[in-house]
Amino acid sequence: MNTTPNKKIAIIGTVGLPASYGGFETLAEHLVKNLGDTYDLTVYCTKKKYPKEKRPATYGKAKLVYLGLDANGIQSIPYDTLSIIHSLFYADVLLILGVAGAWILPFVRLFTNKRIIISIDGIEWKRNKWSLPARWYLWWAEKIAVKYSHIDISDNESIQDYTAVRYGSLSRIIEYGANHTLQVSPSQADTEKYPFLKMPYAMKVCRIEPENNVHEVLKAFSQLSRHTLVVIGNWKNSSYGKILREKYSTFRNLILLDPIYDQRTLDVIRGNALLYVHGHSAGGTNPSLVEAMYLGLPVFAFGVSYNRTTTEQKARYFQKAADLKTLVEETSISEIKEIGASMKEIANRRYTWEVIAAKYQFLIEETLTVSKKVNVAPALSDLRLQDLDQLEMAHLQYQKLFFEKA
Numbered sequence: 001m002n003t004t005p006n007k008k009i010a011i012i013g014t015v016g017l018p019a020s021y022g023g024f025e026t027l028a029e030h031l032v033k034n035l036g037d038t039y040d041l042t043v044y045c046t047k048k049k050y051p052k053e054k055r056p057a058t059y060g061k062a063k064l065v066y067l068g069l070d071a072n073g074i075q076s077i078p079y080d081t082l083s084i085i086h087s088l089f090y091a092d093v094l095l096i097l098g099v100a101g102a103w104i105l106p107f108v109r110l111f112t113n114k115r116i117i118i119s120i121d122g123i124e125w126k127r128n129k130w131s132l133p134a135r136w137y138l139w140w141a142e143k144i145a146v147k148y149s150h151i152d153i154s155d156n157e158s159i160q161d162y163t164a165v166r167y168g169s170l171s172r173i174i175e176y177g178a179n180h181t182l183q184v185s186p187s188q189a190d191t192e193k194y195p196f197l198k199m200p201y202a203m204k205v206c207r208i209e210p211e212n213n214v215h216e217v218l219k220a221f222s223q224l225s226r227h228t229l230v231v232i233g234n235w236k237n238s239s240y241g242k243i244l245r246e247k248y249s250t251f252r253n254l255i256l257l258d259p260i261y262d263q264r265t266l267d268v269i270r271g272n273a274l275l276y277v278h279g280h281s282a283g284g285t286n287p288s289l290v291e292a293m294y295l296g297l298p299v300f301a302f303g304v305s306y307n308r309t310t311t312e313q314k315a316r317y318f319q320k321a322a323d324l325k326t327l328v329e330e331t332s333i334s335e336i337k338e339i340g341a342s343m344k345e346i347a348n349r350r351y352t353w354e355v356i357a358a359k360y361q362f363l364i365e366e367t368l369t370v371s372k373k374v375n376v377a378p379a380l381s382d383l384r385l386q387d388l389d390q391l392e393m394a395h396l397q398y399q400k401l402f403f404e405k406a
Contacts, residue, residue: 123159196230208235314339
């Protein structure tokens with residue numbers, strides 16, 4: 001009988017559980033579900049989003065710790081910092097989601113033997129929503145996060161390329177799961193509340209931010225009066241969202257909905273769409289994209305490298321409203337079906353929570369034994385293709401010049 005106590009893992013950087021707010025929260029929820037018997041898990045939560053009567057001490061087999069700071073925005077820095085400090089009193093491994101609290105990691109490495117895994121979460125400092133000082137801090141924090149973690153995680157091959165080129169770090173790719181998303185047929189109550197469910201429609205769900213190109217998507221569909229578009233997002237949270245809603249709310253084919261946190265309702269609307277439009281231009285593997293792929297929705301995506309690698313170049317891509325308008329008008333029904341089938345095949349192979357949890361477990365076990373961070377030490381030209389395949393870096397085989405000294 002094995003009496004060895006489970007290793008203690010702190011999950012830091014989420015709003016909290018149960019998941020209602022975003023990708024990191026959904027990730028934490030499924031790590032608890034899949035790894036709760038293997039490790040003693042603790043998840044940090046913000047009191048700001050969970051009223052006192054909705055703050056259980058545990059969720060599944062994970063302990064919950066509540067802090068009185070917001071997990072997003074400028075307060076994410078002290079929120080993550082306090083979470084890290086608290087975790088030092090008990091945790092063997094710190095699994096940190098995002099770089100906001102990374103400034104403290106040099107001190108953690110200097111004064112403790114705690115193991116640190118950090119998920120970069122895209123190239124956050126490039127987002128225009130941040131002020132110049134905030135972007136500078138995030139740029140610096142990203143550098144600290146990669147340098148002082150034992151393992152850093154990228155959720156997309158393009159982010160892995162970026163960290164390899166910039167830091168010489170062998171980042172590990174772990175995407176997001178999507179098989180919590182269900183294909184749900186609308187009930188009569190659903191169609192009464194959302195009449196558009198009775199007709200063909202395209203959809204998009206996202207934060208209403210410039211980087212998500214909501215303005216380009218709305219502009220395109222405002223010129224496609226015979227095609228209905230449903231956009232779900234936080235319109236009230238910024239002047240950008242308020243201006244767009246005011247400008248486009250008069251178009252009968254544009255349905256602009258506030259955030260929907262009920263999973264079933266979201267599944268009904270998303271699962272019955274004819275097309276998914278993904279306008280994200282920053283970040284890595286986006287949860288809303290892989291969820292749409294898992295449902296077999298054809299995808300028209302903004303043509304940045306992150307989206308192309310997530311969809312394995314098998315979606316259709318646009319840069320401007322005119323491109324998207326042309327895609328909607330000219331893509332045939334047979335092409336639409338083919339794209340949808342490709343998205344489903346990719347998602348089944350890569351984006352399930354069982355696969356994602358197994359990858360995290362592998363990294364946790366590795367970080368407990370690793371003595372030195374694995375970097376891109378040799379030139380990639382010195383590595384065999386099968387070595388690159390094993391490291392999930394085969395796409396880098398032709399980029400040797402980035403790593404070779406003159």
